[in-house]
Amino acid sequence: MIGRILSAVAVLALAALPTAASPGTRPCLSGQEQAAVHVRLLQTELMMAGLSCGRTEYVSRYNLFVQKFRPQLVSHATALKDYFARRYGAGGTRQLDSFVTKVANAASQRSMTAPDFCTAAGKLLDAVLVAEPAQLAELSARQAFAATSGFEACSPKTRQAAGTTP
Secondary structure, three states: OHHHHHHHHHHHHHHOOOOOOOOOOOOEEOHHHHHHHHHHHHHHHHHHHHHHOOOHHHHHHHHHHHHHOHHHHHHHHHHHHHHHHHHHHHHHHHHHHHHHHHHHHHHHHHHHHOOOHHHHHHHHHHHHHHOOHHHHHHHHHOOHHHHHOOOEEOOHHHHHHHOOOO
16 A cells, blocks of 8 residues: 555656656756746745735735846746747647646745745845846756756757757
């Protein structure tokens, strides 16, 4: 019985990762695409803080974040959309929506289970709001949740084979 439960958990964990376009390949990203994923993770984390921490100042600060970094958020969103369109063709939008939903669900889960989520989110909002727009991608990549994307950076060899740009 426990073996079946563990098998089911393993299947669910694998299903939560982004699906590859072809069997046996793991999605890899160019530097720009990886930055876009990290910024999306950060944006979602901050949005979840605004929605789930019950602090009106977090909502206000999230809105300031969006205003301050709007050009960067749009640019990174475009890079994500382009990646998913290139990787999955006609199914790109569906795959992107699935990825964004999984990211939001993971952030929601953290907000409900991590006892210090709201405190950490408040500190993250502080750090983000004093950062310069050019620092957004770097700041995003340094967060613990950046490692949870299910993607990895392409090596020069896999980048060439995947048709991605640096």
